[in-house]
Amino acid sequence: MSGRDTGGFPPGDDLTLARLISLVEKDSAQVPEIMESLSAQPGKAYRIGITGPPGAGKSTLVNGLTTLLRERGSSVAVLAVDPTSPFKGGALLGDRVRMQKHYTDEGVFIRSLATRGVKGGLTGTIGEIIDLVDASGKDYILLETVGVGQGELDIAGHVDTVVVVLVPGSGDSIQFMKAGIMEIADIFVVNKSDLAGADELVNNLSVTIDLAKKGEPWQIPVLKCRADVNEGTKELLDQTLLHRRMLESSGLLEKRRGRQRLQQFQVLLEQRILEDIRAKILAEDEVKKIGGKIEKGEISPYAALSRIIETVLPSLFGKETRNSSEKRSKK
Amino acid sequence: MSGRDTGGFPPGDDLTLARLISLVEKDSAQVPEIMESLSAQPGKAYRIGITGPPGAGKSTLVNGLTTLLRERGSSVAVLAVDPTSPFKGGALLGDRVRMQKHYTDEGVFIRSLATRGVKGGLTGTIGEIIDLVDASGKDYILLETVGVGQGELDIAGHVDTVVVVLVPGSGDSIQFMKAGIMEIADIFVVNKSDLAGADELVNNLSVTIDLAKKGEPWQIPVLKCRADVNEGTKELLDQTLLHRRMLESSGLLEKRRGRQRLQQFQVLLEQRILEDIRAKILAEDEVKKIGGKIEKGEISPYAALSRIIETVLPSLFGKETRNSSEKRSKK
Numbered sequence: 001m002s003g004r005d006t007g008g009f010p011p012g013d014d015l016t017l018a019r020l021i022s023l024v025e026k027d028s029a030q031v032p033e034i035m036e037s038l039s040a041q042p043g044k045a046y047r048i049g050i051t052g053p054p055g056a057g058k059s060t061l062v063n064g065l066t067t068l069l070r071e072r073g074s075s076v077a078v079l080a081v082d083p084t085s086p087f088k089g090g091a092l093l094g095d096r097v098r099m100q101k102h103y104t105d106e107g108v109f110i111r112s113l114a115t116r117g118v119k120g121g122l123t124g125t126i127g128e129i130i131d132l133v134d135a136s137g138k139d140y141i142l143l144e145t146v147g148v149g150q151g152e153l154d155i156a157g158h159v160d161t162v163v164v165v166l167v168p169g170s171g172d173s174i175q176f177m178k179a180g181i182m183e184i185a186d187i188f189v190v191n192k193s194d195l196a197g198a199d200e201l202v203n204n205l206s207v208t209i210d211l212a213k214k215g216e217p218w219q220i221p222v223l224k225c226r227a228d229v230n231e232g233t234k235e236l237l238d239q240t241l242l243h244r245r246m247l248e249s250s251g252l253l254e255k256r257r258g259r260q261r262l263q264q265f266q267v268l269l270e271q272r273i274l275e276d277i278r279a280k281i282l283a284e285d286e287v288k289k290i291g292g293k294i295e296k297g298e299i300s301p302y303a304a305l306s307r308i309i310e311t312v313l314p315s316l317f318g319k320e321t322r323n324s325s326e327k328r329s330k331k
Numbered sequence: 332m333s334g335r336d337t338g339g340f341p342p343g344d345d346l347t348l349a350r351l352i353s354l355v356e357k358d359s360a361q362v363p364e365i366m367e368s369l370s371a372q373p374g375k376a377y378r379i380g381i382t383g384p385p386g387a388g389k390s391t392l393v394n395g396l397t398t399l400l401r402e403r404g405s406s407v408a409v410l411a412v413d414p415t416s417p418f419k420g421g422a423l424l425g426d427r428v429r430m431q432k433h434y435t436d437e438g439v440f441i442r443s444l445a446t447r448g449v450k451g452g453l454t455g456t457i458g459e460i461i462d463l464v465d466a467s468g469k470d471y472i473l474l475e476t477v478g479v480g481q482g483e484l485d486i487a488g489h490v491d492t493v494v495v496v497l498v499p500g501s502g503d504s505i506q507f508m509k510a511g512i513m514e515i516a517d518i519f520v521v522n523k524s525d526l527a528g529a530d531e532l533v534n535n536l537s538v539t540i541d542l543a544k545k546g547e548p549w550q551i552p553v554l555k556c557r558a559d560v561n562e563g564t565k566e567l568l569d570q571t572l573l574h575r576r577m578l579e580s581s582g583l584l585e586k587r588r589g590r591q592r593l594q595q596f597q598v599l600l601e602q603r604i605l606e607d608i609r610a611k612i613l614a615e616d617e618v619k620k621i622g623g624k625i626e627k628g629e630i631s632p633y634a635a636l637s638r639i640i641e642t643v644l645p646s647l648f649g650k651e652t653r654n655s656s657e658k659r660s661k662k
C-alpha cells in the first residue's frame with residue numbers, strides 16, 4: 001500500500017535496470033562487460049520462483065505476494081517468463097487492474113521476459129537478468145514461469161524457493177506432477193481451492209511428498225489458497241520466509257547458490273564457445289558446399305554430418321574431435 | 332474405422348519404429364548410424380503440424396483427422412510433444428476413450444515425445460524422429476505441439492502444413508497470436524466455435540491475415556470448428572490437402588523441405604560439436620579449479636568466463652577464439 005515507499009531503491013535505477021535487461025535480452029556485445037562490472041556486488045535479493053500450468057492463477061498469487069511484501073517495506077522485482085501472463089500486457093482486464101497499483105509503485109519493478117532467448121530456453125539469459133536485478137538492490141525477486149515444457153523446470157536453477165501452483169480438477173495438474181515437478185517444489189499451493197477436488201489434490205500431494213522426501217530438513221507444505229480473494233496468500237509468504245530461514249541457518253542457501261553459479265558459468269561457457277565456433281564452421285567452404293547438396297536432397301543431413309565430422313572438423317580443431325572419431329569407429 | 336487396414340505398413344515395423352525412436356530420445360551412440368542408413372529412402376509422408384495453447388482442443392482435432400485419414404485408407408503417425416496432451420497417457424478419460432480405437436488400429440502409430448531433449452527444445456531430436464516415421468512408410472504424420480514458449484514454434488521447421496488452433500474468449504489466444512504465430516500458420520482453426528466471441532476471433536484473424544500476407548500464393552483460411560462433435564474436421568482436412576496440392580504443384584514443398592533439411596543439419600552439427608567440446612573443456616584442470624572458486628563465491632561466473640576465454644580456450648583451440656578476443660578488446 002505504501003505507494004511511494006521506494007524501499008531504499010532510487011527510482012532512477014529502475015530505468016537503468018530496464019535498459020540493462022534489454023541489452024541482455026538482445027545479447028548485446030556489451031553484456032560480458034556489464035555482468036563483470038556488476039558481479040563484484042554481493043546479491044541480497046531473495047529469489048522466489050512461482051511456477052505451474054497455464055491458468056493456475058500464478059499472476060494473481062504474485063500480485064498478492066507483492067502487496068504483502070510492499071506492506072513490510074521490502075522492494076520487489078517481478079519477472080514473468082510466461083507467454084500467457086497478464087504481465088505481458090495484453091491479457092484480461094481484471095488482472096491488469098489488480099496489478100495496476102504496483103505499476104505506479106516505485107518500490108516494484110515489473111518486467112516480462114521473452115522466452116525466445118538462446119534455444120528458446122530459460123537458462124541462458126535469466127541468470128544474468130536475475131543477477132542484474134539483484135545488483136540493483138531489490139529485496140525480493142519473484143520469478144513467474146509457466147510450467148509447460150522441460151525448459152521451464154530450469155526455474156529451480158535460478159531461485160531459492162520454488163512455489164508450485166496447481167488447481168483442482170485439472171488434467172494439467174496431474175500431468176504437471178508427473179513431469180518432474182515433485183523434485184523441484186519447495187512449497188505446493190493448491191489454488192482455486194473452492195473448486196471440487198481441492199481436498200483430493202491436497203491429499204494426493206501430501207502422500208506423494210511423504211513417500212518422496214522422508215527425513216529431509218524441509219517438510220514441503222501443501223497450502224490451500226484462493227488468490228483471487230486473497231485467501232492463503234499470507235500463509236504462502238509465511239511458509240516462504242520459513243523456508244528462507246531454514247536455508248540460511250543450515251548453510252543450504254549458500255550451497256544452493258554456489259551450485260547455481262557454477263551451472264550458470266557452464267551454460268555461459270557453452271554458449272560462448274558454440275557462438276564462436278558456429279560462425280566459423282558454417283563459413284567453411286566445405287560446409288557451405290555440402291549445405292547446398294542437402295537443400296537439393298543430394299545428401300541427407302545425417303550422411304553430411306558424418307562427412308563433415310570426419311573431414312572438416314579435424315582440420316579445424318585437430319584433437320578435439322577425438323571423441324567423435326572414437327564413437328564413430330565403434331561400428 | 333477400418334480397424335485392421337494396415338495401409339501397406341506391416342504391423343511388425345511399428346515395434347522397430349518405436350524402438351528406434353526410443354534410441355533417438357535417449358541420444359544413443361547408435362543414432363548416427365541408424366539415421367545414415369535410413370536416409371537413403373526418400374520420405375513420402377506428408378507432415379501436418381497442429382499447434383495452439385493448452386486446452387484448445389488440439390488432441391481432439393488430431394483424433395478427428397486420424398479417423399478421416401484412416402477412412403481414406405491412409406496410414407497415420409501421431410506424434411505428440413505436449414506435456415498436457417492426453418496422448419501422454421495420463422489425461423482426461425474422455426480423450427482416452429475417443430482415441431482408444433486408434434490405439435488398437437495397426438494403421439495408426441501413436442507416440443508421445445518427451446520435451447526434454449537437448450536444451451528442452453523441440454529442435455534436436457524431432458527431426459530425426461519424423462524422418463524415422465517417414466522412413467517406416469506412413470502416409471501422414473500429425474505432429475501435435477503445445478504452443479507455449481518459443482521452442483515450440485520450431486514446429487514450422489519440421490512440417491509441411493502448420494495448423495494453428497485457437498479458442499474464442501481466451502486471453503491465451505490473443506497472447507498466442509502476438510508471439511509470432513502469424514508467421515508460421517498455414518491454416519487457422521477457431522475451435523469450440525460455439526463459445527462466445529468465436530465470430531470476433533475469426534474476424535480478427537481474417538483482418539490480420541489480409542494485412543500480413545497480401546499477394547502470397549496461399550490464402551490462409553480461418554476455419555470454425557467444434558472438434559468435440561466432429562464439426563469442421565472434414566473442412567480442416569480438405570484445406571490441408573488443398574495446401575498440400577499448392578505446395579507440391581508450385582515446387583514450394585521441395586524448397587521448404589530443402590531448407591528444413593539444411594536447418595536440421597546445422598542443428599545436428601552444432602549439437603555434435605558442442606557435445607565433443609563440452610566434455611573436453613569441463614575436464615580441463617583450469618576450468619575445474621575456477622569452477623570450485625565460483626561455487627565458493629570467490630569469483631563471479633562472469634569474471635570466470637572472461638578469464639577462461641582469454642586463457643584456456645586459446646591454448647585448446649588456437650585461432651577459433653579470435654572472435655571473442657576481438658569482442659573483448661573493443662572495450
